[in-house]
Amino acid sequence: MSDFFDSLSRRGHDKRLEKVSGTVRFDISDGERTDSRLARIDHGDITVSAGDAPADCVVTVERAVFDAIVEGRANAMTALLRGSLAVDGDPELFVLTQRLFAEPADPAAATSAAGGRGSS
């Protein structure tokens, strides 16, 4: 989990979030303990801090589910529908938050992959 937030910090700026300014807090529970991280997005600039400061959107989720989501093994929307993740506050921000879970794509890689598929 901390790997994810570390890499988010390192990402620094994400073009796909340039229209977003807001805060998303992740309350990640592990039995009794809850670990809170605040992601602040300012026109695509991302900073992460620990703590349970108020946020525009709060995502509450168990650690195992959260780990699965950030590793791409699970999906935030189905977790929400299934009742294993909760969202409070701005739901549009929750949708955009899913962009945090996917590294920015490399279009050049896609082009060569697509070309490769076609020419094989």
Place this chain on the structure above:
Amino acid sequence: MTEALVRILDGNTFVVSDARGDIEASATDPTGLFSFDTRFLSRWVLTVDGQRLTALSTDDLQYFESQFFLVPSTGTVYVDSKLSVIRRRQVGDGFREDLTVLNHDASAVDAVIRIDAGADFADLFEVKDALKKKGTYGATVDDGRLVLTYDRDTFSRTTTISSTEPPEIDEHGLYFPVRIAPHGSWSTQLQVVSAMFGLHGRELRPREPAGERRREMLGDLERWLAEAPRLACDWDSLSATYRRSLVDLAALRFAPAIAGGRTLPAAGLPWFMTMFGRDSIFTSLQTLPFTPELAATTLRVLGDWQGTRVDDFRDEDPGRILHEMRYGELTAFQERPHSPYYGNADATPLYVVLLDEYERWTGDAELVREFEQEARAALQWIDSYADLQGNGYIAYQRRNEQTGLENQCWKDSWDSISYSDGRLPGFPRATCELQGYAYDAKMRGARLARRVWDDPGCAEELERQAADLKRRFNRDFWIEDGQYYALALDADGAKVDTLSSNIGHLLWSGIVDDDKAPAVVGHLLGPRLFSGWGIRTLAEGEARYNPIGYHVGTVWPFDSSFIAWGLRRYGYKAEAARVAAGILDAAEFFDGRLPEAFGGYERELTRYPVQYPTACSPQAWSTGAPLLFLRTMLGLEPIGDHLIVDPALPAGIGRIELLDIPGRWGRIDAFGRGLVDVDLGPQLRPQLGDRAPGKGS
């Protein structure tokens, strides 16, 4: 049961009952109370002293409200009942039902009024495909309410039924032993509330404050109608169709959880009361001159949900615009990929087309700037992930082999893409209209890059790509012998040589070389494709042609409406008017509510349009079709800060006026006059499509 079904709806909550107001759903039957793709009531049956009721009349008061007048069944043809019953039902968060029992006798009556209630909590996909449930059911009495529950792991859905008059309750329903005074009445208000519970028992959806809801909905509908342009014309059925379309659009508006109360068009009742990329975009394009806010929400929500990763289960790629979102159990447990599912090849270029068209009408450059990254990612998708064959064309091939869609174009049934002799091509498939959309997206993206994003280099590059695509397309898809464009290129890059309505979309996109347009128009209005009502999806004479085949011979009003727009784009005004007249004539037979599709039979043969058996109705892009036909008949085109009006009315129509058209100019009126003398009786107007095409003013 062939009895008429009564439907009321509000966004993605809807109730389908019989004419008595009763619901007795079987596993595969789409009756019940549905919300967020789940059936929250599958049984709702009213009895008086154990007797079922008979409907005297049923009134659809509003799209969200209906009323049933009933008497206890007597078993004879005579109705001489001492009691009568009025049910008035309004859909909201679930529904509310005002139940009134009237005693017409001079003496008091004792009776037991009973409502049987049950819920199978079926996912709409299960209703469609008759699948089995995996969770457990419960029914409990809690504080004078009946609570029906369904649980599977942490997934929890409930239906709560309460009454203002205290009921007796058992697990199969509510009942009221009542005494009604001579010439008196008894009434109660039943409330059915559907709920989806998430983590720690929290409601998944924000709940609307109860109380003033009906007034709000009525006020909202009146506002909606008042804000749309007014139509004045000497074509009575067009006026009726126009009003019906506006009301149905209001009903089909759907507020996705993320849109802050703003709405976009859901696709259609009963199966598609959800967000669809393609349908929402096409409907938004049709309705831009009338209700531009639908387009704004569509752009915002589809942009927010744009794909970000490569996910084979969802057929998701970075930049791809979603196909379909679902909220039911099968989606929640990933037994279906609709969270959302991205498997379509057209919504992504069409997203850029809509963004440009929206700006041209509204002047809202702010939104175009806000979604610049999404539009660029969409354009990027066309050249990268969509180019499956590495030949510079958009093609599709599902990666989810179990539950993904085989055909990812608007004709998405399994047999829609075939060679002339009936064989089905392999994958990937590059259907022709996709290349048109890509061309248009590049041209329009270039305009936005130059005007709004301040990136002339990008604009030039996009225009260069578009010109190259057009040149290649006219070489690679053109069938010289037949003088039309191939339906698709197959996996080997060879032509799928079928004549289809898809060539009409090419006119709309502008990818057709000018010297090829006359032949294309000739086919579209020729005997193989034009039925007299509209343009067949597949031409008569093709091996798979079937006048009641879903995408292989029926006429789709939405399809014809975009083809008419394409005809106008290439200067074929009279032909566009002729197509408009055919479909709008057909609308008259459907009381102004066009179904998604109707039979492709020759008009001369049937004299009325034959409805396709399981067509969805109302359906958003059929509802939007009359609006787009109005635009094409009046020749409305935004140029700079002006709205150009260049009318060409069908033969037999003297006058069409559209007043207070909203846009970047404020409000503008458009007047169309026909050339012919018009002498219309009040009822017996000759059907327009029977006449020769005429020219407008």
